[in-house]
Amino acid sequence: MTTTAPTPATGATAEEFGERLFTAVLGTQLVQAAYLGDRLGFYRALAGEALTAAELAVRTGTAERYAREWLEHQAVCGVLTVDDDAAPADARRFRLPAGHAEVLTDVLSPNHVLPLARMAAGIGRHVDELAGAYRTGGGVSWADFGADARESQAAANRPLFLGALPRDYLPSVPDIDAVLRRGGRVADVGCGFGWSAIGLALAHPDVTVDGFDPDGPSIEAARRNAAEAGVGDRVRFRTTDAALAEGGYDLVAAFECIHDMPDPVSVLAAMRTMAGADGVVLVVDERVAEHFTAPGDEVEQLMYGWSITCCLPDGLAHPGSVGTGTVMRPDTLRGYARAAGFAGVDVLPIEDGFFRFYRLR
Template identity: 80%
Template structure:
C-alpha cells in the first residue's frame, strides 16, 4: 500500500498529471467492463484472435471488436503479433498473467469484478447526483445486476479459499466449531460464496444463509447446487430474525456497514448464537481513525462508500448512514447498543478485512 500525495502544496501541473492518469485508468476500467460483458477476455484467454475472429466468436460487430482490440494493445493489456499487418489480419494475444487477472474466477488476483462494479455504479451517476442533493439514496436494487454481480464475484476467491481454509480455522473457538461439525448462520450472505466455502472446506458443518435481497438468494441457491453442497447449505430470503434454533457460529461477512440499522441485526445475531457460540463480524480493514491523505485501501473504501454503500444505506428511512468506512469504534458502539459487552479484534492478517469477535 502507498500513500498518494493529495496535499494542497501539489503544483497545478502535478495535480493535472494525476487527474490525467486517472482518466486513462477510468478508460481502462470502461474497456475492461466491455471486455467482461461481451466475453472478449474469455475468448482471448482460450486462443489468440483477429478482429473478425473475435467478432464471430462473440456475436459482436467487427468494427467495434477491432477498435477495442487496438485500445487494449495500446494500453498494454494485449500483445499483437504483427502491428504492421492489415487491420483485419492483426492477431491479438492475452498474456497468461493478464488472463489470470481477467478470467480466472477463483484466483486471488482476479480483480476484474471490481471493474464490473465500478462500471455498474457509473451507470447511476445521475441518480447519485439527485441523492446527494436531496439526502435520499440509491438502493442496492436500483444499482442493479452489475453491482450485485461484481460484489459477489470480487469476494468469491477469498470466500472459497483463504477465508474457510486458513482464516477461520486460525481462530481456536471457530476451529472447534468447524471440526465438530457445528451449525453456522451466515447473515447477509449475498451470492452465498461464504456459506458454500465453509461447507466445502468443512464437510461436517451445516450452514443457513440469510439475505433480504431476493435475486442474490436465487443465485446463492443455484451456486450451492452447482457446488454440490445444497444438502448442507440452505439459503433464506429473509431477515436473520426469522432463524429457528441456535447456532454455534453466527457470522456477518462484509455486510454490517451496508445495513441501514445494524443494531437490531447484531442483537439478532446475539440472540440466535448458542450459549457457547461465537459471533463474528468481518468488515473493511479501514484505518482506526480518520487521517488524510490515506493509503490505497482507505481510498478504495471511500470510493465504494460515495458511490454505493452510503447511497444504499441512506435509501432506507431512519438509516444510521454508516457507509463503507466503518471504523472499530463505530462497530464497538453498535455492538454495545445490541447488548454485547465489547468487541475483540482478532489476529487475522488480511489487507482488506478486519475480523471482530463480539462478546
C-alpha cells in the same frame, strides 16, 4: 496492493494535480473497456488463443469494427500483445498474456480484480440517481444498482470465500475451529450469492449452514450456486431478516455486510440471540484505518470510493438508516455492538489486506 498515500493537496502544483487527474481519466477509460470486455466475452474468447478482430467478432457475436477498435485500444494500453503490429488491420492477431488472463478470466484466483472494474463502471451508469440522492439526502438502493453491483460484489469476494477464509483464516481461531471440526450449525447473515456459506461447507464437510439475505435475486443465485457445488443438502438460504431466524447456532457470522445495513444494531442483537450463550459471533468488515487521516493509503481511498458511490447511498435508501457507509472504523462497530448488548469486541489476529476480523463477546 500497495498502500501508499498520495501527496497532500497543499503540496501539489496545478501541473502535478492536473497530471494526476489525467492519469485517472486514462484509468477510467481502461475500466470502461474492461467492463465491455467482460460483458461481451472478449477476454474469455482471447484466453489461450490469438485472434483477429474478425475471429473475435464471430466468436462473441459482436460487430467486427467495434471489436477491432477495442482490440487496438487494449493493445495500445498494454493489456493485449500483437503478433505483428505492422500487419494490415484485418490480419493483426491479438493475444492475452497469461498473467493478464488470470486477472481478467480466472474467477477463483485471488488476483481476479476484474469484478471491481465491473462494479465501478456499472455504478457509473447511475450517476444521475446518485446526484439526486446527494441533493435530497435520499439514497440509491442495492436493488436499483441491479445486476452489475450484485454480481460483481459476489465475484470479487468469491476467491476469498472459497479459499483462504474457510481453509486458513477461520480455522486459525480456536473456538471457530472447534465448531468447524465438530460439524456445528453456522448462520451466515447477509450471505449474498452464498459463496461464504458454500466455502465453509466445501472445506468442512460436517457443518451445516443457513444463509440469510433480504435480496431475493441474491438468494436465488445462492441456491443455484450451492446446488452446482454439490452442497445443497447442507446449505440452505432464506430471504428473510436475520432477526426472524431461530437460535441454537454455534457460529453466527456476517461477512462484509454490517456497514451496509440501515439498522446494524438490531441485526447484531439478532445475531447475539441466534448464538445464545455458547455460540461464537464473528463480523468481518473492511480493514479501514482506525482513525481518519488525510491523505489516506490506497485501501482507504478504495473504501471511500465505494462508500460515496454505493454503500452510503444504499444505506440511506432506507428510512431511519444510521448511514454507516463503507468506512466503518473499529470504534463504530464497538459502539454498535455495545448497543446490541455485547460486552466487547476483539480484533482477531488474522492478517488480510482488505478485511478485519472481529469477535463479539
